[in-house]
Amino acid sequence: MKNRYPMPERKWFLWLAIVGLVGVMFFVATMIRSSDTFCPETRILTRTRVSEDYNPTAIQLKAILHYATSRVVPQQSLPEIKISFDVLKSLGRPSKFLVFGLGHDSLMWASFNPHGTTLFLEEDPKWVQAVLKDAPNLRAHTVRYRTQLRDADVLLSSYRSEPACFPSRAYLRDNNVCKLALDNLPEEVYNTEWDLIMIDAPKGYFAEAPGRMAAVYSAAVMARGRKGSGVTHVFLHDVDRKVEKDYAEEFLCRKNLVKSVGRLWHFEIPPQSNDIDAPRFC
Numbered sequence: 001m002k003n004r005y006p007m008p009e010r011k012w013f014l015w016l017a018i019v020g021l022v023g024v025m026f027f028v029a030t031m032i033r034s035s036d037t038f039c040p041e042t043r044i045l046t047r048t049r050v051s052e053d054y055n056p057t058a059i060q061l062k063a064i065l066h067y068a069t070s071r072v073v074p075q076q077s078l079p080e081i082k083i084s085f086d087v088l089k090s091l092g093r094p095s096k097f098l099v100f101g102l103g104h105d106s107l108m109w110a111s112f113n114p115h116g117t118t119l120f121l122e123e124d125p126k127w128v129q130a131v132l133k134d135a136p137n138l139r140a141h142t143v144r145y146r147t148q149l150r151d152a153d154v155l156l157s158s159y160r161s162e163p164a165c166f167p168s169r170a171y172l173r174d175n176n177v178c179k180l181a182l183d184n185l186p187e188e189v190y191n192t193e194w195d196l197i198m199i200d201a202p203k204g205y206f207a208e209a210p211g212r213m214a215a216v217y218s219a220a221v222m223a224r225g226r227k228g229s230g231v232t233h234v235f236l237h238d239v240d241r242k243v244e245k246d247y248a249e250e251f252l253c254r255k256n257l258v259k260s261v262g263r264l265w266h267f268e269i270p271p272q273s274n275d276i277d278a279p280r281f282c
């Protein structure tokens with residue numbers, strides 16, 4: 001049978017195919033190597049991120065177990081909780097988180113900030129003991145309040161004529177003249193610049209209760225006194241009540257209100273210089 005293709009042509013075609021294949025292999029190998037060379041951190045980052053994501057802390061595991069087996073849930077709604085959750089996430093670093101009140105939400109707040117400092121201030125020593133018995137890795141202090149809810153209106157109008165309460169010289173530690181100042185807190189509270197302050201306590205729903213007046217005033221003083229960069233995020237719950245609303249407007253200021261969801265207000269309070277001897281905070 002007659003050969004339709006003479007030998008030299010077939011050889012030429014084979015060589016072309018081999019050279020093409022080698023070229024493609026070389027191109028692919030170069031691409032893989034160059035992506036490692038130009039972006040070596042991508043591979044390292046991927047590995048680090050995976051190990052960080054899958055490395056829960058003891059408090060986070062405890063929180064999952066607790067909330068998965070508990071019928072009692074935190075009082076704040078999901079959209080309200082998401083406000084501080086999103087702030088903690090957006091800060092992207094271990095944060096200093098001060099929380100007024102211990103409750104069914106405490107383990108949740110602490111586990112949202114696993115490598116940071118989350119400190120709780122609670123008015124009722126028996127409730128502190130009860131909560132810490134079940135969750136000994138929470139950090140909590142008992143706080144003595146000098147106010148009663150029934151005095152909220154008088155305290156609000158009288159602070160304006162009490163220089164020890166003025167924003168320009170406001171201080172907390174040992175300020176026993178200004179009744180709104182939390183004057184007797186643990187040193188750690190005064191010595192820390194808090195990134196977030198959650199006010200969901202003390203009780204403020206009956207006349208003899210301490211009310212949240214001093215918590216709101218003291219949070220404003222701490223936030224204004226911040227020396228580091230950035231703002232202090234202050235969250236106030238139960239703003240459907242008159243006292244919470246009035247005190248927020250007086251001390252945390254409408255101009256600092258950045259979000260309002262359900263019964264929660266979120267303020268971003270910048271540091272303030274105390275040069276001007278103004279009697280009002282806003």
Ligand SMILES: C[S@@+](CC[C@H](N)C(=O)[O-])C[C@H]1O[C@@H](n2cnc3c(N)ncnc32)[C@H](O)[C@@H]1O
Pocket residue numbers: 073074075076100101102103104105122123124127200201202203
């Ligand atoms: C509005 S509650 C804080 C509730 C908390 N944010 C929560 O979601 O559970 C304010 C205060 O009520 C008191 N309290 C809350 N739950 C309590 C309980 N189960 N037993 C006794 N006191 C409680 C504590 O003194 C707390 O600081």
